[in-house]
Amino acid sequence: APDAAALVRRVAVDGRDPDEAAAAELTAARDRLDPASGVNVQLVWLDAGDDPGRLLVVVHHLVVDGVSWRVLLPDLVAAWAGADLEPAGTPFRDWARRLPAEAAARTGELPLWKGILDGPDVPLGARPLDPARDTRGTARSFTVELDAATTRAVLTTVPAAIHGRPTDVLLTGLARAVAAWRGDASPVLVDLEGHGREDLFPGVDLSRTVGWFTSKYPVRLDASADLRETKERLRAIPDNGIGFGLLRHLDEAAGAELAALPVPKIVFNYLGRMETGDGDWAVASVAGGADDAMPLGHALAIDAIVPAAFGELSVTWTWADGVLTEADVRVLAAAWFTALRDLAAAGDAGHTPSDFPLVALDRADVAELDRTFPDLADVWPLAPMQQGLYFHALLDASATDVYTGQLVLDFDGDVDVEALRDAAFELPARHPALRTAFTQTVSGEPVQAVLAMPPCDELWREVAADESELPALMAAERTRRFDLTRPPFLRFTLVRLGERRHRLLLTFHHIVLDGWSMPSLAGELLALYTGQRPPRAPDYRDYLAWLARQDRAEGDTAWRRALGGLAAGTLVAPGAPDAPPGLPEKIRVPLGPELSGAVTATARRFGVTANTVVQAAWGLLLARLLGRDDVVFGATVSGRPMELCGVDRMVGLFINTLPVRVRLDAAEPAAALLSRLQGEQAELLPYHHHGLGDLHRLAGLPALFDTMTVFENYPLDPSLLGAEIGAGTRLAGVDLLDATHYPLTLDAVPGDGLQLRLGYRTDVFDRPTAERIAAQLVGLVRALAERPDAPVGTLGLTGGDAGALRETFAALAAQAPSA
Structure with missing residues (x-):
C-alpha cells in the first residue's frame, strides 16, 4: 500500500x-x-x-465516480474532526467478481440491445468521428446555465407530476431539440450514463462503497414522444441498463455482436445535485481531466449538474472540433433549454404503466385509475382468496356480505377515548393494505388501487348501549355492507356499557384482513393507545410480489396429482344460492378436557396434528352422510410463506381455501388414515398459494366442495387478556366473529380445551339438523381419538337419527346446482 x-x-x-x-x-x-x-x-x-x-x-x-464523492468528502471532513467513520459498504472487488456470472445470466437481453443499436441514426455533424484526430486535446467545450426557475421545475415539479425522474424530462427535451436542430424527426440514439449501483445481489450494499461503478447504455428516443412515453421507454430497460455493459465487455459472444453495431454519437450524463456545503469545507469547484491523446468516444458529450440545491442547471457541452462547430452546438444548447421551458409549462401529469409493475396495465387503464382515484399511490393484483371474495361481493350488492368480520375487545376501567380514537385512525396510515379500493381495469381485470390516504369519515363512532342491546348492535354492524370501491374497509364502534365498561367493535371486510392479521393489528392498536410507536410491519405488497415470482407449473403438477381421478366434487347442497340471505348461525361445542386430551394424545402418538384429527373426522362425516368413499372439502390455510421476511407481522389477506381430499379404505386402521392424510397435505404445503379457480381447472370440475374447515391457531399473545392497557384500563375479553358463504363451516378453536364451532346457513339447515350434524361429528372425533387402531370401515354414524340425516343430505344433494 x-x-x-x-x-x-x-x-x-x-x-x-x-x-x-x-x-x-x-x-x-x-x-x-x-x-x-x-x-x-x-x-x-x-x-x-x-x-x-x-x-x-x-x-x-x-x-472513483460521482456517487463516491458523496461518500469521500463527508468522510474527509469527519476524519479531520476526529470522528469515527461509518462502516464502508461491500468492497468493490466483491462486486466486480460477481459480474462475469451476471453477464452470462443476461444473454436474454441481447435482442433488446441489438434492436436499440441496429436502427436508423441520422448523421451528426460534417464527418464521422476520427480517433486519430478527435481526441481530448482537440475537443472544444463551453458551459451554459439554465435559469433557476426552469431548473426547479424540470428537476422537481415536472417529474413529480408524472411520477418520474429528472432524466425523463431532460431526455424528452433533448430528443425534441435534436430533431428541431437537424430538421429531422427520426429517433435519436443516445448513450446514457448511470450510477451503475444496481440492486443485483442479495446482501450487497454499495451505498458507502467507493469505486467506479458508472454504467453506460444506449437508448433510442422518439422526438414526438410526450414525457410519459419517454418515461415508459426508459423504464422498459432492465436495471437501468447495466446489462449492456456486462454483455458488451464481459461476454465474448455477445460483446462481438454488439461491437459490430453502430454506436451513439451523443452521450448524456446527469450528475444530479452536488451539495457544495458551507463554512470551512465548502466545495469551491468541481473539475475533471484526461490525457490529451485519449480518443473521444462521442461526437458530442453533454454533462449536466446542479452545483447547489435548486440552483441553476449547469451544462457542459463538449464536441469534436471539425465534426461540429461551436455555432452548431450553441444552437442545439439553446433549443434544448427552449424545449425544457416548454415542458415545464405544459402541465403533463399522471401515472404510467411502469409505476405499477405488479399488474399488466396499458395507458388507458392507468388513465381511468388516475381519473377515478386522484390520490392513487399504487396498483396491486388480487391474491387468490381476494379474487374469490371480490366475486362474491359482486354477486348481489343488496345481500348480506358474509365476509364482513368483527373483532371484539372488551375494556374494564377508565378508557381514554380520545387516545383510542387517535390510535384507530393511525392504522390505515400505517398499512397500505387497509387503503385499497377494489375495481376493474378497462378490460375487466380486477385490481386493487392503493390510495395515499382515503377519507375516514366512517372510521369511528361512539354509542351508548346496555347488554341487551349489544347483539342487535353487533349484528347491524356486520350486516352493513362495505363499498369495495371506497376504503378503508374497517370501522370502529366504541360502545359505552357503563361508567367503566366499554366494548370496541372492529368491523372489517375479509378482503383486506384475515384472522392471522388480527392479533398483530390489535396489538398495534393497543400499543399506539398507550403512546408507543411500534415498528411498521412490512408491506402486503411484498407478499404479492413474492406471489408473482412463484413457479406455477410445479404447483400445477402437484395439485393435478392430488386431485387426479376425482370423479366429482363433494357438494352437500348444490342447489343453494351462492349468496346467502343473511349471516350464518353457529353452534359451539366444547369437547371438554377428557376428549380434548384424547385428541392431543392421539395426535402426538402418531405424529400428526390436532387439525389432522379434526379434518379426518370431517371427511368421515361427509363420506357417511353422502355414501361415498372419496370426498373433498375446503380447508383454510394461513398462506404465509415462511421464507418471506417479516410475513408473520404483515397485515392483509393471506389465507387461502384449498381442497382436502379424504379417500377411505375400509380395512385401513384409523391411525394410518391420519398419517396418510397429514402426509398428503404436507406434500402440498409449498403450493398453498394456488387459487381455487385454478384448481377447478386442473381437476376439470366446476366445483370441488361446499363445506370447509378452519383451525384457528391464530398467534394471539395470551398475556394480553386481563393485562393492564394503559393507566387504569384492563383488556377483559377478546372474540373474533366471522363466517363464510358455504352451507357448512367447521371452526376448530384450540385453547384450554378444543372447541368446535359449526357454522350453518339457515336457508339450508335448521338448527335441530345442525345440532345432529355436530353431535355425529363429535362422535367421529371421539372414535378417532379413542380407537385409532380400529379399521376405518367400523367408524360411522351412530344413534337413531343417522338414517334421517342421510335422507336429509340425499334430498339436498339431489337438487339441481344453483345458476
Missing part, C-alpha cells in the same frame, strides 16, 4: 493568484497519479497564510 503521508502535500500560495496556483498544482497532482503503482489519490493543501486556503482532492477516475 502506498504511504498515506506521501499522498498529502502542503504548498504555500500566499502572495500568488489563488486560481492560477490552484490550476498549476492541479496539473502537477494529476501528473503524480500512477494507478499501476497504486497511487490513485493526491491531496494538496494550498496554504494562503492568514487568508482562507484551499484543499485540492485529486482522485483517478479508475477508483
Whole structure:
C-alpha cells in the first residue's frame, strides 16, 4: 500500500493568484497519479497564510465516480474532526467478481440491445468521428446555465407530476431539440450514463462503497414522444441498463455482436445535485481531466449538474472540433433549454404503466385509475382468496356480505377515548393494505388501487348501549355492507356499557384482513393507545410480489396429482344460492378436557396434528352422510410463506381455501388414515398459494366442495387478556366473529380445551339438523381419538337419527346446482 503521508502535500500560495496556483498544482497532482503503482489519490493543501486556503482532492477516475464523492468528502471532513467513520459498504472487488456470472445470466437481453443499436441514426455533424484526430486535446467545450426557475421545475415539479425522474424530462427535451436542430424527426440514439449501483445481489450494499461503478447504455428516443412515453421507454430497460455493459465487455459472444453495431454519437450524463456545503469545507469547484491523446468516444458529450440545491442547471457541452462547430452546438444548447421551458409549462401529469409493475396495465387503464382515484399511490393484483371474495361481493350488492368480520375487545376501567380514537385512525396510515379500493381495469381485470390516504369519515363512532342491546348492535354492524370501491374497509364502534365498561367493535371486510392479521393489528392498536410507536410491519405488497415470482407449473403438477381421478366434487347442497340471505348461525361445542386430551394424545402418538384429527373426522362425516368413499372439502390455510421476511407481522389477506381430499379404505386402521392424510397435505404445503379457480381447472370440475374447515391457531399473545392497557384500563375479553358463504363451516378453536364451532346457513339447515350434524361429528372425533387402531370401515354414524340425516343430505344433494 502506498504511504498515506506521501499522498498529502502542503504548498504555500500566499502572495500568488489563488486560481492560477490552484490550476498549476492541479496539473502537477494529476501528473503524480500512477494507478499501476497504486497511487490513485493526491491531496494538496494550498496554504494562503492568514487568508482562507484551499484543499485540492485529486482522485483517478479508475477508483472513483460521482456517487463516491458523496461518500469521500463527508468522510474527509469527519476524519479531520476526529470522528469515527461509518462502516464502508461491500468492497468493490466483491462486486466486480460477481459480474462475469451476471453477464452470462443476461444473454436474454441481447435482442433488446441489438434492436436499440441496429436502427436508423441520422448523421451528426460534417464527418464521422476520427480517433486519430478527435481526441481530448482537440475537443472544444463551453458551459451554459439554465435559469433557476426552469431548473426547479424540470428537476422537481415536472417529474413529480408524472411520477418520474429528472432524466425523463431532460431526455424528452433533448430528443425534441435534436430533431428541431437537424430538421429531422427520426429517433435519436443516445448513450446514457448511470450510477451503475444496481440492486443485483442479495446482501450487497454499495451505498458507502467507493469505486467506479458508472454504467453506460444506449437508448433510442422518439422526438414526438410526450414525457410519459419517454418515461415508459426508459423504464422498459432492465436495471437501468447495466446489462449492456456486462454483455458488451464481459461476454465474448455477445460483446462481438454488439461491437459490430453502430454506436451513439451523443452521450448524456446527469450528475444530479452536488451539495457544495458551507463554512470551512465548502466545495469551491468541481473539475475533471484526461490525457490529451485519449480518443473521444462521442461526437458530442453533454454533462449536466446542479452545483447547489435548486440552483441553476449547469451544462457542459463538449464536441469534436471539425465534426461540429461551436455555432452548431450553441444552437442545439439553446433549443434544448427552449424545449425544457416548454415542458415545464405544459402541465403533463399522471401515472404510467411502469409505476405499477405488479399488474399488466396499458395507458388507458392507468388513465381511468388516475381519473377515478386522484390520490392513487399504487396498483396491486388480487391474491387468490381476494379474487374469490371480490366475486362474491359482486354477486348481489343488496345481500348480506358474509365476509364482513368483527373483532371484539372488551375494556374494564377508565378508557381514554380520545387516545383510542387517535390510535384507530393511525392504522390505515400505517398499512397500505387497509387503503385499497377494489375495481376493474378497462378490460375487466380486477385490481386493487392503493390510495395515499382515503377519507375516514366512517372510521369511528361512539354509542351508548346496555347488554341487551349489544347483539342487535353487533349484528347491524356486520350486516352493513362495505363499498369495495371506497376504503378503508374497517370501522370502529366504541360502545359505552357503563361508567367503566366499554366494548370496541372492529368491523372489517375479509378482503383486506384475515384472522392471522388480527392479533398483530390489535396489538398495534393497543400499543399506539398507550403512546408507543411500534415498528411498521412490512408491506402486503411484498407478499404479492413474492406471489408473482412463484413457479406455477410445479404447483400445477402437484395439485393435478392430488386431485387426479376425482370423479366429482363433494357438494352437500348444490342447489343453494351462492349468496346467502343473511349471516350464518353457529353452534359451539366444547369437547371438554377428557376428549380434548384424547385428541392431543392421539395426535402426538402418531405424529400428526390436532387439525389432522379434526379434518379426518370431517371427511368421515361427509363420506357417511353422502355414501361415498372419496370426498373433498375446503380447508383454510394461513398462506404465509415462511421464507418471506417479516410475513408473520404483515397485515392483509393471506389465507387461502384449498381442497382436502379424504379417500377411505375400509380395512385401513384409523391411525394410518391420519398419517396418510397429514402426509398428503404436507406434500402440498409449498403450493398453498394456488387459487381455487385454478384448481377447478386442473381437476376439470366446476366445483370441488361446499363445506370447509378452519383451525384457528391464530398467534394471539395470551398475556394480553386481563393485562393492564394503559393507566387504569384492563383488556377483559377478546372474540373474533366471522363466517363464510358455504352451507357448512367447521371452526376448530384450540385453547384450554378444543372447541368446535359449526357454522350453518339457515336457508339450508335448521338448527335441530345442525345440532345432529355436530353431535355425529363429535362422535367421529371421539372414535378417532379413542380407537385409532380400529379399521376405518367400523367408524360411522351412530344413534337413531343417522338414517334421517342421510335422507336429509340425499334430498339436498339431489337438487339441481344453483345458476
